[in-house]
Amino acid sequence: MSTKLNITEFLDQDEKKDLLRLLTAGSVDDGKSTLIGRLLFDSKKLYEDQLDALERDSKRVGNAGENIDYALLLDGLKAEREQGITIDVAYRYFSTNKRKFIIADTPGHEQYTRNMITGGSTANLAIILVDARTGVITQTRRHSFLISLLGIKHVVLAVNKMDLVDYNQEVFDNIVADYRKFAEPLGIPDIHCIPLSALNGDNVVELSDNMPWYKGTPLLEYIETIKIDADHNFKNFRYPVQYVLRPNLDFRGFCGKVASGVVRKGDEVMALPSGRVSRVKGIHTYEGEIDYAFPPQSVTITLEDEIDVSRGEMLVHPNDLPRVERDFEAMLVWMDENAMDPNQQFFIKHTTNLSRVRIDNIQYKVDVNTMEQSATDRLSLNEIGRVTFTSNKPLFFDPYKENKSCGSFILIDPITNNTCAVGMIIDKVDNSRKTVLSESEIAEMRKGLSSIQSQDRESQLNQKGCTFWFHGADRALVNEVAFTMERRLFDAGKTVVVLPSGQNIIQSTILFNILNEQGIIVISTSDALSEENQTMIDDMSNKERMHVLTVDASLIGSDFAAYLQELTNAVNELIQAD
């Protein structure tokens, strides 16, 4: 730091530093708490030193000279563990004049897979701690596998407790050789190894005199200077639309965060799934218009043409499309206490798009310790498997390896609403290899049950299977209303039948319910139903599907056309597919 800077210049420069998110892997025994504590504390001391070097007239309040028990900094977690609170990841923050750091600190042994996956999802870099006395152990392998699965490109192998092996170079070199050999098939592009002692501060902030044979940089300097800006995908423009902004009639902006690639004013863009093409008219921010936007900027894009784009849809460059597919394969990590029910449908949230998926097939699960693959029919908590999915509408995605933002998703249990699993897309399914039906579906069929769910039918028919049961003393009027509605629904492309109810109300209700479950809209007619019968019909049926409506001239009033229109609107609302 040059002493020529004044405070203002120093602060201006400090505001321009970048951000690195890092994951620490290792247990308390490896000295992880001590290392994190030291980074948190010594970074303050760096500021002190830098500011001391400046000409200053104001007095500081802080004093960083006191003794600190590094482990105390992590006490929050300990207390919570005793209270039985789930802690999957705790975030720690520190800054130097070169970078701001966010540490995702995941606690040791329990639930390690779930914790590490959660903490590592946004990490640029992972520090894997090993004890110099034990070297590479099962836990090291497990951490490294999860890091490669998450696509973290930079790994620092921190060989800690070098003081306990007499700062011996040979010990370090052997551990490094061991690790590199093991990690090679994982395909982590950048691995850097540093010998250190977190407790004594060797090679953490300053190079240690105890290891003159180490010619590299200390840990802090390494993570301060490592280049991470190329880790973003600047190649393939993907812009999931988050929100449509219409402050006035002249402005229609699509708000979103640039997931990948670069977009410029004037670029030709295509909206997915419509395929309509337009040009970028403007890229708007609070500060005004900008010429181009890149990840992870949040901006608002306006287009030259009035094309309809809504939330969950995506803007891309027309000559560089993502996969647009319903069938895809992913590595899935199960996060829920309840094991997977492979026959259930799930909500999938992928970019800003919420849709439904079903599991077609689990090809195998992976043992995180040995990386061995084995067959399974379901995944339980902390298990990882390669899974094939079909979604009820096409998703716009890229393989996770090429594009994290467009290759990651979460699964939501439709009953509990929990995030039950998270996934990293491998690619679309090669159709020649795709199993047409899953084993569970075949088993259902053998039992005489259809493998097609009502949701599948409804999404194909693009309607919700409902019954509109018109009843009233004036059968001619009832019929006129019923057949008018049939005509209107039919013309709108809906699958609808008119079935007058039989004498047996119970049988009719059962029949209508079955047809509704198949996604078919039923319009029924009957004489006026007693209140008792109406209650019975309601009790037997799904409230969202069964609608019993009285037709009575006194209720309709003088404007029959208006009545029909109101009825049509209400019916259209109710038959919207989920």
Add this chain to the structure above:
Amino acid sequence: MSDYNLSHLRQLEAESIHIIREVVAEFENPVMLYSIGKDSSVMVRLAEKAFAPGKVPFPLMHIDSKWKFKEMIEFRDQYAKEHGWDLIVEHNEEAFKAGVGPFTHGSKVHTDLMKTKALLAALDKHKFDAAFGGARRDEEKSRAKERIYSFRDKFHQWDPKNQRPELWDIYNAKVHKGESIRVFPLSNWTELDIWQYIRLENIPIVPLYYAKERPVVNMDGNLIMADDDRMPQELRDKAEMKMVRFRTLGCYPLTGAIESEADTIESIVEEMMTTTKSERTTRVIDFDQEASMEQKKREGYF
């Protein structure tokens, strides 16, 4: 690639804007809780940024405990007016009429009635299903693992054993009827980031953050400002003029000042860079009970 580099503040800004927009897109009736403090000031600016050139599609709500510093209330009204915000102010009228306050009832009862109860009643009254708050993970230890989307049952309670995993920038917004979420768009900001951003963006803040000679009383080691005559006379008699500023703002009898000369934004940032004390050490309410923030969170306070 240097053309495509964002500073840490711009990355945090982009992340917060993304969160605010997600909530607006996926919830029916969001509100932004406004505490008038520095974090709220930053959060409000981020909301303005998220929907520019449009108007922010949700209101601000301030839960007035009736014991805020006078300067805070003046600042609130002026800011909302100048920036065209729809501002809702709610308080617990019943407890206010009964004369509840920190000097007479202690911090526990006061906070419970005038803050927690008032907030829950206001959320129910307006049927808000998502409430933005300005809490940060670096504020104190128990918040380090707080989610960005924090789920509350229909009694607004937080179940620490039942929090959803949160990965990448994909947020699960599915809630059952009657349930709601608290959202913390500033989760990844530190106190230093907040000050640097205030400096960078020239965001207006309550003047109490800047050092000035103020009348303060030393109460159990906390420097409490004599802000009005509701402070008992015998305490006010002990007030001394000291050069102080506030690192956080809340109810004046519960918020300690720090002795400081930092009267410019530059000197505050500089102070932040080197201080090793947590900002919440100046908040009396955090110490009135074992694990007190945790407890308050479970009850529905932040």
